[in-house]
Amino acid sequence: MIDLQRVLVELDTAGVEFIVVGGVAATVHGSARVTQDLDIVYARTPENIRRLAATLTPWKPYLRGAPAGLPFRWDADTVRQGLNFTLTTTLGDLDLLGEIAGGGGYDALLPHAETISLFGRNIRCLGLQKLIAVKRAAGRPRDLEAIAELEALAEEADGPSAEDTSR
């Protein structure tokens, strides 16, 4: 479980450039599925990496699933030398993605992002069609049910069919 409000507000306050993707983005678009973590794609500029690393430091990020005690240093150098990080923090599980399959990095995803008003902030979230596209591109069997729901949401946005409304 992740403290979504605090994480999103603090990232925004720090001026971190990011786009919400994954299960939370699906919730934004109306998904009824429950996700326990937050996935974001972050801009790989030196300044953004510095802000991101500094914002997360108080949350004691650690590699999710790694054995306790494994040496892990969290700072801007670590982020710069890596790309995608699946982290556990004191605020919950957080996935930091430099790139995603079928979508690329922050700059490539930006035209497909929507700005949503959340907790009094303007937060960028991946648009529904692109979210479907990247989930399809990821090709993970566990995503198939989520893709079906997202496509159903896209169909609902176009207007429910007579067959569906008769259910």
Next chain:
Amino acid sequence: LVAPPGTLVAASGGRSPRPGTLLAPTSAVPRARFEAVCASGSPPPDELKPAADPVVEAYKRHIDRTLLRENLKRSVEERIENLMRLQRFAQDVKHAGLSRR
């Protein structure tokens, strides 16, 4: 054709493409147009449709659309707050189960 991993499949003339893959443009779809659509990320025109994945279609038949419609009536903030409530509930249930072991 080298194309970004993707979402669009050219009309395949009866073949069964692996869902989510890109095929080479057909004679009906000039290469330049095919590549432009792939690069734009815009909704595909009729001749460039996403491949229907039979597994996804099967799942889709069992989705409770009334639940989705109720969600769509909520604001984005209400959807996120509802998710946070469900996360807390799932956590409580998990802890309750663990404490009984």
